[in-house]
Amino acid sequence: MTELKLQNSLSGKKEKFTPLDPENIRIYACGPTVYNYAHIGNARMAVIFDVLANILRSTYPKVTYVSNITDIDDKIIKAAQDTKQPIDNITKKYTKIYNDDMAALGVAPPDIQPLATDNIPQMIAIIKELIEKGHAYVAEGHVLFNVPSFPKYGGLSGRNRGEQIAGARVDVASYKKDPADFILWKPSDENEPAWDSPWGKGRPGWHIECSAMAERYLGLPFDIHGGGADLKFPHHENEIAQSCCSSGNCNDLSSFAKYWVHNGFVTVNGDKMSKSIGNVTLVHDLIKNYEGETLRFTLLSAHYRQPLDWSENSIKQSKQTLDKIYRNMLEISDIEIDVSVKPPKEFMSALCDDLNTPKAISILIALSKKAAKAKAQKHKSEFFAAAKILNIAQQNPEIWLGHCVCDDSTNASHIDSLLQERQQARADKNYARSDEIRDELLAMGIAIEDTPDGAIWKRI
Secondary structure, X not given: OOOOEEEEOOOXXXXXXXXXXXXXXXXXXXXXXXXXXXXXXXXHHHHHHHHHHHHHXXXXXXXXXXXXXXXXXXXXXXXXXXXXXXXXXXXXXXXXXXXXXXHHOOOOOOOEOOEHHHHHHHHHHHHHHHHHOOOEEEEOXXXXXXXXXXXXXXXXXXXXXXXXXXXXXXXXXXXXXXXXXXXXXXXXXOOOOOEOOOOOOEEEOHHHHHHHHHHHHHOOOEEEEEEXXXXXXXXXXXXXXXXXXXXXXXXXXXXXXXXXEEEOOEEEOOXXXXXXXXXXXXXXXXHHHOOHHHHHHHHHOOOOOOOEEEOHHHHHHHHHHHHHHHHHHHHOOXXXXXXXXXXXXXXHHXXXXXXXXXXXXXXXXXXXXXXXXXXXXXXXXXXXXXXXXXXXXXXXHHHHOOOOOOXXXXXXXXXXXXXXXXXXXXXXXXHHHHHHHHHHHHHOOEEEEEEOOEEEEEEO
């Protein structure tokens, strides 16, 4: 068994992963707030945690992966008001779109995908505990967490007192005891969603949602929590505060989740994604123009903790690399796969070293070349076992490369014979005939690409 090491944001160190229960690895990742389309930064988290779950499933008998849907939030309420649609219509629409878009990127559904609105009683129960233990208070219909009551606050993000207040991004309301205090429950207006509570009709704050869902579906403590780096503060910091204090484990930040995994930001052509710049890149738009597997490959091309710059050039490079892999696969398409074969140790060692996907991809490319050259079942099986962990190179190579055609006039053997004739014409310096063949193939809907390994073709 290859030892898995993860950079733990809680300790700031790369640590050996030791499961709390080897029979059931429990993971939680913060899912989307469903009021609009997901951008490529949202997709990076989904793809990274999909790979992490695959790695764990290759080692342990059971993995329970929970990723929530936030279906009650001020942004959702505003979207409903702006569009004059019922909130339920908006949340159901964008939940389906999110799941469909992630599926296009090869992301498997989480084992459990809870809705925030299905867990209101659990949120109220935690808030009651916090009030009883002196960590929360009621003020003007609101319930707030009192940050000074938890001395270890800031232990995840490393922010000091001044940075906590500055980074909270909330107005210092008159009813707050401390500027850093955050909302657990808020009153609702007549036209806003509301649930009964001991503090009047209202709705939960954002942070309490994940604390309640993680505890309900995974129990405390659980193994791994994570999400994008932008969630580290204040969202994840607040989750720790709520869950540790409500459970009575204020002195142990790991009593909520033992390991914290955060992926880096995605920029677009060197700039931070921003509505004001107009460069917010939506997955829903990307999959109309690119193969989902190409987008997934691009997201895995950089180490998950490092920034990833998104550009047409990076997508193009990913497509070219995948084409090479699929051409190697085509060479061994008639060889059966032995599903009992495990990925090579070198490949798993790269992935288990804090999810080093760039190194793992380079090894995977080498495996595809080795398999194409050796044409042996063992090498092909090792390649496919490794590729399955990343969930890339899972398609029929003939379909990917455009060789799968139904029209007899463009069957593969006819195209190959024309390519051979063109190659001979080029060798004879008969460039006129070479160009004629290229035009003939183009008229048939076939494009030619000259590579160092010879000419290849695909349907356009």
